[in-house]
Amino acid sequence: MTRSMFTRLTLLFAFYLSSGAYAANPTLPTNNSAPTNKATLSQSKQWLHLLHYHQVGLFSSWESQADDPNFFLAANGKTDPLAELNATISAFVSEQSTSQSMQCKFPARFAWLEQNLNNTKFTRYDCPEYDEWAQKIDAEGLTMIFPAAYLNSPSSMFGHTLIRIDSRHRKNPLLDFTVNYAANADPDDNELVFSFKGLSGGYPGVFSILPYYQKVKEYSFLEARDVWEYQLDINNDELNQFLRHVWEVKDTHFDYYFFTENCSYHLLTLLDAASERFDFSDHFFSDVIPADTVRVLNQQGVIKEALFRPSTQTQMQNMTSQMSAEQQALAKRIVEMPIDLKTTELATALASQIDKSSDKASDKNYDHGFDKNKAQVLELAYQYSRYLAVRKKQNAKALAKRSIAILSARSKLTSDDAFTPIKTPAIRDDEGHRSHRIQSSFGREHEQNFVEFGLRMAYHDWLDTVAGYVQGAQLEIAHLKVRQYVEESNHRQSKHRQLKRRLQLEELRFIDIASMSPRDQFVTPLSWFVSTGLMRPKNQEDELMPYLNGGAGFSYLFASNRVSFLAKSEFDLDNDIQNGYRFAAGPRFVWMSQHPDWSSTFEWQRLYDVAGAKFELNEVKFGLSHALNRHWQIRMEAEYSETLSTYDNKTGYDTATKASFMYYF
Numbered sequence: 001m002t003r004s005m006f007t008r009l010t011l012l013f014a015f016y017l018s019s020g021a022y023a024a025n026p027t028l029p030t031n032n033s034a035p036t037n038k039a040t041l042s043q044s045k046q047w048l049h050l051l052h053y054h055q056v057g058l059f060s061s062w063e064s065q066a067d068d069p070n071f072f073l074a075a076n077g078k079t080d081p082l083a084e085l086n087a088t089i090s091a092f093v094s095e096q097s098t099s100q101s102m103q104c105k106f107p108a109r110f111a112w113l114e115q116n117l118n119n120t121k122f123t124r125y126d127c128p129e130y131d132e133w134a135q136k137i138d139a140e141g142l143t144m145i146f147p148a149a150y151l152n153s154p155s156s157m158f159g160h161t162l163i164r165i166d167s168r169h170r171k172n173p174l175l176d177f178t179v180n181y182a183a184n185a186d187p188d189d190n191e192l193v194f195s196f197k198g199l200s201g202g203y204p205g206v207f208s209i210l211p212y213y214q215k216v217k218e219y220s221f222l223e224a225r226d227v228w229e230y231q232l233d234i235n236n237d238e239l240n241q242f243l244r245h246v247w248e249v250k251d252t253h254f255d256y257y258f259f260t261e262n263c264s265y266h267l268l269t270l271l272d273a274a275s276e277r278f279d280f281s282d283h284f285f286s287d288v289i290p291a292d293t294v295r296v297l298n299q300q301g302v303i304k305e306a307l308f309r310p311s312t313q314t315q316m317q318n319m320t321s322q323m324s325a326e327q328q329a330l331a332k333r334i335v336e337m338p339i340d341l342k343t344t345e346l347a348t349a350l351a352s353q354i355d356k357s358s359d360k361a362s363d364k365n366y367d368h369g370f371d372k373n374k375a376q377v378l379e380l381a382y383q384y385s386r387y388l389a390v391r392k393k394q395n396a397k398a399l400a401k402r403s404i405a406i407l408s409a410r411s412k413l414t415s416d417d418a419f420t421p422i423k424t425p426a427i428r429d430d431e432g433h434r435s436h437r438i439q440s441s442f443g444r445e446h447e448q449n450f451v452e453f454g455l456r457m458a459y460h461d462w463l464d465t466v467a468g469y470v471q472g473a474q475l476e477i478a479h480l481k482v483r484q485y486v487e488e489s490n491h492r493q494s495k496h497r498q499l500k501r502r503l504q505l506e507e508l509r510f511i512d513i514a515s516m517s518p519r520d521q522f523v524t525p526l527s528w529f530v531s532t533g534l535m536r537p538k539n540q541e542d543e544l545m546p547y548l549n550g551g552a553g554f555s556y557l558f559a560s561n562r563v564s565f566l567a568k569s570e571f572d573l574d575n576d577i578q579n580g581y582r583f584a585a586g587p588r589f590v591w592m593s594q595h596p597d598w599s600s601t602f603e604w605q606r607l608y609d610v611a612g613a614k615f616e617l618n619e620v621k622f623g624l625s626h627a628l629n630r631h632w633q634i635r636m637e638a639e640y641s642e643t644l645s646t647y648d649n650k651t652g653y654d655t656a657t658k659a660s661f662m663y664y665f
Contacts, residue, residue: 038089041116042082045279049272050109050245051081054281056288057260065261065269067204068252073102089113089120097125104130108244108273130247137177137209139239140168144230144267144303145178146294148311148429149470151515157475158459159290159429161264164212164229165243174213179246181207181266183256198258205256205266207249224391226311228429230294233304234275242274260284264293271302278302287435289459291468294430308424312387316522318422319380327373331380332521335388335402341409375418378410384522425468427596432468433630434664435459439481443637443658446541452483452506452658461512462601463625463635464662466594472516472555472562479509479533505544509533516564516590518557527564528552537572539615539643539652545574551588564590568605572613582613598626616644616651625662633662 041047052065063079064072071077073091077084088109091102103110104127114122143164150156162180170176183203185194197203234242249270254261265288268280283296297303310318320328333339382403389399439454457478460469483506514529530550536543553566569585584607591602600623607617618641625635637658642651 037119038085039082042085044116046112046273046276047085048081049269049278050112050248051077051084052249052254052269052273053081054269056265056281056284057257057286060260065254065266066249066252067255071249071252089117092122093120095125097123101125101127103127106248108241108248111241111244130244133247134243137165137243138167138169139165139243141166142232142234142239142242144232144294144297146228146230146290146429147225148227149473149475150225151470151473151475151513157513161267161290161293162215163267163270166231174211174216176212177209178212178215179207179209179267179270180215181205181254181263184253198256201255201257201261203256204253205261206253207246207266207270209246209250224311224313226314226429227309228294229307229309230297230303231305231307232271232297232302234302238275238278242270245270245273259287262288264288264290268293268296287457289435291430291432292435295434298430306428308428310422312383312390313523314422316380316383316387319376319383319419320520320522322419323376323380327377328380328521331377331384334377334381334406335385335399338402341405371413371415372418375410375413375415378406378413379418382406382410387522427467429468431630433460433465433627433633436665437464438663438665439660440663441658441660443656445656445658446654448485450483450485452481452660454479454481454660456480462514462592462594463599463623464664465596465625465627465630465633466599467596471594472518472592474512474514474529476509476512479507479512481506481508505534507533507535509535516555516562516592518555518562520557526552527555527566529566529568537615537643538617538619538641538654540574540577543574543576545572545577547572553588560593560595562590562592562594564588566590568607570607572615578613580612582609582615583611584609584615584617596627598624600624614644616642618642631664633664635660635662 053063054065055062064077066072066078069078072084072087074080074083074087077087088102088106092110092113095101095103098104103122103125107127107130110122113120114124143166145162145164147156147160149159162178164173165177165179166173167176182205183198184206185198185203189197254266256262265281265284272278272281278300280293280296280300284292294303323331334341385399385403385406389396389403435458437454437456439452439456441452441454443450443452455478456476459475459477461474461476462472482503484503509531510533512529512531512533514527514531515525516527517523517525519525528551530548532548533546534544535547537545547570549568549570551566551568553564555562555564557563566588567585568588569583572582574580586605586607588605589603593600601621602623603619603621605617605619607615609616619639620641621637621639623635623637625633627633637656637660639656641654641656643654644651
């Protein structure tokens with residue numbers, strides 16, 4: 001876990017809360033002296049979309065989200081859509097022929113007003129710069145690109161979206177252009193300033209129109225992320241209006257907010273401006289997660305077709321599952337300790353991998369098996385060389401040369417289908433459970449029954465239904481638990497008993513992120529986790545105290561089971577504990593088995609006190625969940641703990657069980 005990662009993540013919660021609330025229906029400003037038809041027109045949904053009048057977040061006001069004064073022709077156009085309408089009409093009527101005319105600067109506004117103003121006639125002028133740009137784009141359709149979540153980058157923890165403008169004539173999608181929205185961060189800002197600005201709107205967000213291959217190169221980690229491509233069902237008029245509006249905003253900045261006005265949200269506002277039938281962005285009131293934006297598109301029937309593009313790592317995993325360990329080792333040798341592909345060295349090495357005795361009756365079968373085996377090794381070697389060049393950035397020039405040699409050797413083989421193709425996932429990333437969750441639980445702890453209510457604003461944990469999410473990944477932000485004990489314990493001191501009789505905040509988890517990526521001989525990621533918030537320690541449950549824990553280690557796959565061996569450290573802070581703080585460290589073990597309909601986890605941790613208060617903790621947890629449908633889940637959880645009691649300085653033994661209903665919305 002790097003310092004920059006931690007610095008960014010620890011600020012997320014405060015700004016997440018500041019962005020969340022329901023956006024009330026706005027009361028639009030009106031000008032009673034203006035003609036009625038213009039006043040009505042200025043309040044129409046499409047004009048407001050063209051001006052980016054939207055509202056999302058607790059402190060947002062009803063005004064244009066565009067923060068560039070050059071986007072408006074009226075001095076108060078940001079807050080008064082009628083004033084902007086009148087100023088725009090006046091500019092279109094009075095201007096002279098020039099490529100810098102207002103109708104060339106705002107072609108989407110011009111096209112819409114020309115269609116909707118019956119009593120006003122505009123002189124149409126040529127716009128050569130726009131025409132040349134549109135001709136270069138060569139648009140035929142739009143595709144929403146959705147790379148999967150990437151926990152090792154704070155800006156892509158929830159995934160990322162961009163729009164590819166599909167060309168009529170270019171055959172390679174990598175050459176098509178894309179529309180992307182992102183924060184224009186200052187590279188000189190330190191990590192603390194970067195986090196603060198990125199979460200509070202301190203950076204300008206800008207649209208960029210670049211070839212798709214440049215975006216893939218810029219986001220080189222896409223090689224480790226599966227990508228869904230959603231072809232959008234729009235007609236030619238909507239496509240042309242979309243392009244006109246992209247031209248209008250390509251030099252306009254919008255304040256960037258990680259949780260609300262982010263990459264995915266503003267792509268929806270562009271689509272909204274393209275058609276009367278689109279109203280996607282107004283479905284969001286509190287926060288905007290990329291997967292949710294795709295869900296809205298799907299619910300509105302705009303997704304025509306979805307195409308799955310597996311990452312390099314996914315392709316490598318598919319290959320290794322169909323190969324022997326000896327074949328895999330040989331593929332790695334070809335890349336890391338180059339074997340001369342033009343000599344018999346490769347053929348000799350491969351021959352040892354085929355059991356000749358099984359095909360003695362048929363030399364033809366043997367030759368076919370030999371070619372397929374060789375093709376498998378070469379294809380895996382090629383994918384591994386790509387992984388090293390793109391993900392690890394190792395000696396790219398030499399690896400590129402090696403990749404060409406591997407492809408050349410592969411092209412000489414007759415075996416066409418070396419591997420069984422990767423199956424498209426039955427459930428897409430946008431078809432998984434919803435991002436928000438309400439929890440209702442009943443359980444027993446410390447010889448007391450309790451009821452518990454929980455609210456989590458985002459987004460996924462290990463026991464949630466894994467379909468549509470990255471296995472082994474956990475990302476929770478703003479997770480609140482409130483508990484009411486329903487009977488009094490007899491084995492605690494009187495003070496403790498009285499505390500247990502009231503409703504209490506049990507836990508407030510600001511951030512809880514974990515990435516348990518498995519290692520193999522090709523890919524060796526570091527597993528890591530970090531969590532911070534407020535909790536009640538096992539031996540000091542009358543105190544709600546801030547905590548920060550984190551750690552790292554290694555994870556491995558055994559069949560469908562994921563096993564992680566980790567080192568953990570924890571820091572607690574409270575005036576009422578010895579020395580006012582506690583620092584502990586120790587081993588942590590996690591086992592999980594995740595399936596489409598159910599998941600199970602087992603955890604053990606042993607924390608040894610290093611400094612400050614003496615708590616000591618030896619804890620075992622078990623969880624089992626089952627999905628009833630897309631929106632409902634049931635789960636059972638149990639734990640056993642041994643802690644050093646602060647009341648009598650003796651070791652206490654406690655058990656806890658809990659049954660929960662989870663509702664995702």
